[in-house]
Amino acid sequence: xxxxxxxxxxxxxxxxxxxxxxxxxxxxxxxxxxxxxxxxxxxxxxxxxxxxxxxxxxxxxxxxxxxxxxxxxxxxxxxxxxxxxxxxxxxxxxxxxxxxxxxxxxxxxxxxxxxxxxxxxxxxxxxxxxxxxxxxxxxxxxxxxxxxxxxxxxxxxxxxxxxxxxxxxxxxxxxxxxxxxxxxxxxxxxxxxxxxxxxxxxxxxxxxxxxxxxxxxxxxxxxxxxxxxxxxxxxxxxxxxxxxxxxxxxxxxxxxxxxxxxxxxxxxxxxxxxxxxxxxxxxxxxxxxxxxxxxxxxxxxxxxxxxxxxxxxxxxxxxxxxxxxxxxxxxxxxxxxxxxxxxxxxxxxxxxxxxxxxxxxxxxxxxxxxxxxxxxxx
Numbered sequence: 001x002x003x004x005x006x007x008x009x010x011x012x013x014x015x016x017x018x019x020x021x022x023x024x025x026x027x028x029x030x031x032x033x034x035x036x037x038x039x040x041x042x043x044x045x046x047x048x049x050x051x052x053x054x055x056x057x058x059x060x061x062x063x064x065x066x067x068x069x070x071x072x073x074x075x076x077x078x079x080x081x082x083x084x085x086x087x088x089x090x091x092x093x094x095x096x097x098x099x100x101x102x103x104x105x106x107x108x109x110x111x112x113x114x115x116x117x118x119x120x121x122x123x124x125x126x127x128x129x130x131x132x133x134x135x136x137x138x139x140x141x142x143x144x145x146x147x148x149x150x151x152x153x154x155x156x157x158x159x160x161x162x163x164x165x166x167x168x169x170x171x172x173x174x175x176x177x178x179x180x181x182x183x184x185x186x187x188x189x190x191x192x193x194x195x196x197x198x199x200x201x202x203x204x205x206x207x208x209x210x211x212x213x214x215x216x217x218x219x220x221x222x223x224x225x226x227x228x229x230x231x232x233x234x235x236x237x238x239x240x241x242x243x244x245x246x247x248x249x250x251x252x253x254x255x256x257x258x259x260x261x262x263x264x265x266x267x268x269x270x271x272x273x274x275x276x277x278x279x280x281x282x283x284x285x286x287x288x289x290x291x292x293x294x295x296x297x298x299x300x301x302x303x304x305x306x307x308x309x310x311x312x313x314x315x316x317x318x319x320x321x322x323x324x325x326x327x328x329x330x331x332x333x334x335x336x337x338x339x340x341x342x343x344x345x346x347x348x349x350x351x352x353x354x355x356x357x358x359x360x361x362x363x364x365x366x367x368x369x370x371x372x373x374x375x376x377x378x
Contacts, residue, residue, distance in 0.1 A: 005260040006133045007043040010183065012216040012236030012254050015051040015092070016074040019279035020242045025073050029080040032240065032280045039256060039270055040081045044133045047140065048078065048239065049185065049216050050086040053093055053100035054107050060096055062378055063148045067095040075107050077240075085129055089117030089144035089158040090185040090217065098151045117142030117159045117183070125159040128173050128180075136261070139177040141169060141210075144185035145217070152378050161186055163201065167208050174209045179261055182210045187218040187235060188316065190250065193302060194222060194234040195313050206230045212265055214257060220250040223299030224269075231267055233257055234303065242275040252276050253292070269296070328357060 016024055016032075023031050030037075040046050052068035054075055060067040078086070086108055094101060101118065108115055119125035128139040142159055143166065149158035161184065173180050182205055187198060194202070194215075202213045206227050213232045215222075221237030237254025246252060252275055258268040271292040274281040284292060302308045326337045330348055340347065349357075360366045 003134055003262070005262040005266070006045075006136060006138065006179075008045045008138070008181070008259040008261065009040060009043045009047065009256060010181075010214050010236070010259070011048045011239040011256045012221075013051045013090075013219065013238045013241050014048045015068055015241045016070045016077050017052070017068065018242040018244065019275065020077070020240055021070050021074055023279060024077050025071055027076070029077060032077055033081060034280050034282050036272060036281045036283055037081065039258075040083075043082075043258065045085060045131065045138070046081065046083045047085045047087055047183070048081075048083050049090060049183070050078075050088050050104075051090055051092050051241065053096050053104045055096050055100040055103035057096040057099040057103065059099055061094060061148070061152050063095070065091075065148075068092040069096050069100060072103065072107055075111050075113070078108075078113055079111050083113060085114045085116060085140065087117050087140075087142045087183045087185075088115050089125070089142040089149070089160075089183075091144065091147040091149065093118065093158065094148060094151055094156065098153055098155045101151060101156045116140055117144070118156065119159075120156055122157055122159070125157050126165065126169050128169070128177075130177065136178040137176065138261075139173040139180045140183065141173065141180065142183045142185075145187070148378075150378075163204070166205060170205065170209045179211045179265070180209060181259070182213045184213060184215045185217045186215060187222075189218050190220050191218055191316050192220045192222050192235070192250065192299060193309065193312055193316075196306065196310050198234070199303065199306075199309065202232045202234070203227050206232065211261075212259060212267075221254045221295075223296055223303045225300065225303055229264065231259075231265060238274060239272070240274055240281050242279055247276045255292075328354075 020032055052070050054070050054072045056072065105115060114129055116129035117125060128141045131138050143161040144158050146160040149160050170180060205213055211230055215234055216236045218235050219238055222235030224231060224233040238251060239254060243251060252273055255269050255271045258270060260266040271284050271289060272281050273284055302312055336345055360370050
């Protein structure tokens with residue numbers, strides 16, 4: 001007798017800040033989900049990428065980039081949508097250190113929301129979320145690029161993307177699970193395509209035993225491919241992430257995935273828009289769906305062609321070289337960068353020093369020592 005497929009919904013980055021945070025504190029969840037709430041109904045498992053701690057802590061950890069957090073009452077946004085599992089391996093969930101992550105884990109537990117991708121040890125963080133649905137055991141594993149994934153005191157950590165450990169973790173999960181789904185928080189921010197390395201890595205994860213790979217983090221949605229009959233999604237884009245000044249841009253577009261698992265894995269792509277003139281998440285209208293489909297077709301075309309993918313990644317790298325060049329100079333800041341761009345402030349690193357940096361970062365043995373040394377400054 002044929003059974004209904006197992007339905008698992010996965011979203012991209014969820015960070016309930018600014019206007020959405022205010023709506024949540026006021027209990028106005030309808031204005032956060034609008035007509036999109038129907039997407040969460042009827043699924044066996046709803047999973048969201050929780051992109052920030054839910055805490056009142058003011059103790060931001062040392063790091064580069066913005067610090068994100070949301071009011072603890074925003075946990076009710078997850079409850080309202082029927083979220084069962086929060087994937088927490090990402091570069092913001094540790095932004096408020098031990099206090100921030102402990103507040104968040106306690107809050108989620110109190111509201112019956114499971115977690116994956118975080119723990120007190122690397123072994124705990126690497127443990128899959130395991131669930132039996134319709135007589136099938138499903139394992140969810142959650143990894144992230146190694147970007148401020150631990151609390152400064154080392155008391156908590158997210159599950160970092162280590163290709164060797166990934167192999168063992170997937171093999172272990174395969175021993176007693178029917179299906180394995182990987183959620184990966186990684187990629188180059190604001191870039192709509194995977195790098196050639198990322199494509200190779202995600203295919204490798206399928207080869208090691210995963211049944212699907214779903215990625216987010218870049219704040220711009222990407223395409224997907226079927227590899228050996230298994231889906232790889234290279235970027236869902238944001239789900240709910242209200243950011244001042246970001247309106248009608250790549251930031252405000254994305255999609256969620258509904259996996260339908262039977263003998264094989266099928267899927268539905270559900271595009272969305274969020275936090276433009278009105279806060280919250282919405283379905284697209286017919287014209288917007290047509291534009292979305294054209295974009296996905298174009299992105300998939302590039303992903304399928306290794307030469308095109310390399311060409312596009314080279315273009316992206318060229319566009320951000322000035323920013324990275326400024327990062328490695330000893331004098332850094334927007335005013336100095338502006339002066340340097342106009343030729344009014346010299347580059348202080350010589351060619352020889354840049355070759356040294358190349359060697360320290362490219363060589364695995366040197367990089368290992370360099371990382372140990374720099375970690376002292378967290």
